[in-house]
Amino acid sequence: MLKSTGELERNMGTATVPLCQHWMDNATRCRSPAMRGTRYCYSHHLAQARGARKNAERARQRWFESAPLEDAASVQRALMQVMTRLLSGRIDHKQAGQILYKLQTASMNLRSAGLGPPSDKDQCKKGGWRGFTIPRKFKNQGDCVSFVNHHGK
Ligand SMILES: [Zn+2]
Secondary structure, three states: OOOOHHHHHHHHHOOOOOEOOOEOOOOOEOOOEOOOOOOOOHHHHHHHHHHHHHHHHHHHHHHHHOOOOOOHHHHHHHHHHHHHHHHOOOOOHHHHHHHHHHHHHHHHHHHHHOOOOOOOHHHHOOOHHHHOOOOOOOOOHHHHHHHHHHHOO
């Protein structure tokens, strides 16, 4: 039961017609009638959805750019993430290919950057001496240990 026609008109005039919230410039809103269930008119709803998709796409690629690749373990970790994302369909083959190429480059850089110098003679043990290339490759464990004794702390 209506209380009064005046109240009905007030309701229709204010709360019931949502307007498009898109900013045309810094001061003006679009103010076309918004589509049901959205805050935007038809054309701006499409524009917003396109923008959101583009942002999601960019975020998908950016996770990799922020992944640390300073050692072999982190390259390995990133590789696992690429495989997981590829299998779950969150990246496509083309993106995976680009990322794998970057990973390959990163791991080559790591290898050429070398490892060392050893700061503790324990690092020379259990074959550890074989891994060092800085300041030089060692002939054997004893060579490595004697380097640490002379140059280490
Ligand atoms: Zn609009």
